[in-house]
Amino acid sequence: MHELSIALNLIEIAETAAHNAGAARVETVYLKLGVFSGVVKEALFFAYDTATKGTLLEGSRLEIEDVPLVVYCPTCQQEVELPSIQQFQCPVCGTPAAEIRRGTELELTTMEIMSDETETA
Amino acid sequence: MKPRLLEIKQGVLSKNDELAAGLRQRFAEAQVFVLNLVSSPGAGKTTFLQQTLVGLRQRGYSVAALVGDLETDNDAQRLAQSGAPVKQIVTAGNCHLEAQMIETFIEDWDLTRFDFLFIENVGNLVCPSSYDLGEAMRVVLLSTTEGEDKPLKYPPMFFSSDLAVITKIDIADAVEFDRQAALTNLERVHPGIPVLEVSAKKDIGMEAWLDLLAQRLEAFRAVETVTD
Ligand SMILES: Nc1nc2c(ncn2[C@@H]2O[C@H](COP(=O)(O)OP(=O)(O)OP(=O)(O)O)[C@@H](O)[C@H]2O)c(=O)[nH]1
Numbered sequence: 001m002h003e004l005s006i007a008l009n010l011i012e013i014a015e016t017a018a019h020n021a022g023a024a025r026v027e028t029v030y031l032k033l034g035v036f037s038g039v040v041k042e043a044l045f046f047a048y049d050t051a052t053k054g055t056l057l058e059g060s061r062l063e064i065e066d067v068p069l070v071v072y073c074p075t076c077q078q079e080v081e082l083p084s085i086q087q088f089q090c091p092v093c094g095t096p097a098a099e100i101r102r103g104t105e106l107e108l109t110t111m112e113i114m115s116d117e118t119e120t121a
Numbered sequence: 122m123k124p125r126l127l128e129i130k131q132g133v134l135s136k137n138d139e140l141a142a143g144l145r146q147r148f149a150e151a152q153v154f155v156l157n158l159v160s161s162p163g164a165g166k167t168t169f170l171q172q173t174l175v176g177l178r179q180r181g182y183s184v185a186a187l188v189g190d191l192e193t194d195n196d197a198q199r200l201a202q203s204g205a206p207v208k209q210i211v212t213a214g215n216c217h218l219e220a221q222m223i224e225t226f227i228e229d230w231d232l233t234r235f236d237f238l239f240i241e242n243v244g245n246l247v248c249p250s251s252y253d254l255g256e257a258m259r260v261v262l263l264s265t266t267e268g269e270d271k272p273l274k275y276p277p278m279f280f281s282s283d284l285a286v287i288t289k290i291d292i293a294d295a296v297e298f299d300r301q302a303a304l305t306n307l308e309r310v311h312p313g314i315p316v317l318e319v320s321a322k323k324d325i326g327m328e329a330w331l332d333l334l335a336q337r338l339e340a341f342r343a344v345e346t347v348t349d
């Protein structure tokens with residue numbers, strides 16, 4: 001279950017950023033998650049709730065934006081979304097297409113924090 | 122108290138990615154070709170690696186291996202019989218190796234001594250796919266006993282690998298292995314992936330594998346020399 005170690009990495013990055021920004025607590029963490037990242041969303045939610053206990057992120061909400069798998073089709077000469085992660089083939093023309101453009105993301109994009117007004121710049 | 126948005130835009134595994142990039146640079150400087158072997162538990166990584174170490178040593182190459190395992194050091198003991206330097210990384214429950222572990226375990230090795238360094242990852246087709254170890258080549262093993270649909274069940278692992286090795290080919294008939302289905306499924310999740318079929322036990326296909334390694338090492342060193 002590597003979602004726990006993924007969650008720990010996520011929390012470390014978020015806590016550092018929150019701390020540097022003088023946050024009293026974190027409300028929401030926004031994550032981009034590609035369908036081809038190899039991370040199971042449900043497991044990540046579970047790990048997040050467990051691993052945030054006792055951190056600045058305790059009680060915060062993890063908001064996940066799913067990113068579909070998009071590849072470049074050399075025949076159509078454009079980006080196409082794959083309907084299945086089990087077949088790297090252009091759904092339009094049938095050409096094998098393995099140049100991934102999107103869908104492997106595992107990125108902390110934004111956080112909503114609560115801080116004292118006096119501390120905000 | 123006032124809510125505020127903070128922009129972060131950082132990859133969750135960026136720390137591992139940075140360490141891996143550093144390792145890749147070190148491996149290039151030391152001119153050592155590093156391979157990361159992944160598979161489901163029991164697909165035959167250790168057996169395959171053991172024969173590989175023996176075969177490469179017979180051809181005059183200097184080789185070493187790191188092996189990740191959840192609990193025991195059995196695999197390292199088996200591999201050490203080849204005469205190559207081997208270290209066990211006991212991950213204590215962690216289901217994959219990370220770049221940080223590799224960095225720690227190669228610390229007292231002079232990498233320039235080696236032609237090849239093999240890393241046997243923890244038997245698991247999910248988690249290791251997310252963790253770059255700085256390897257030059259990722260090799261996924263698929264045994265004839267585990268079902269031809271494995272590539273469809275674990276696409277990221279098969280996609281992220283540079284080569285697929287079908288193992289235990291000696292018992293393919295006995296287990297009614299559907300070779301064509303396996304090849305079709307590999308091609309579906311990774312168009313163009315090269316595939317080798319071997320039996321480390323019965324020494325089938327191992328020469329072709331060793332030839333491929335020799336070629337890859339040569340190509341790797343040619344590139345590294347040019348960029349120097
Ligand atoms: N028939 C046959 N059996 C094999 C072959 N290679 C490995 N095996 C058997 O498969 C079992 C598992 O082999 P290992 O080499 O330990 O597999 P592994 O992938 O290293 O296993 P873990 O490290 O536990 O994930 C052992 O019983 C081996 O004897 C082969 O080429 N043919």
Ligand SMILES: [Mg+2]
Pocket residue numbers: 166167168196241
């Ligand atoms: Mg093993």
Ligand SMILES: [Zn+2]
Pocket residue numbers: 073074075076077080090091092093094095
């Ligand atoms: Zn197309």
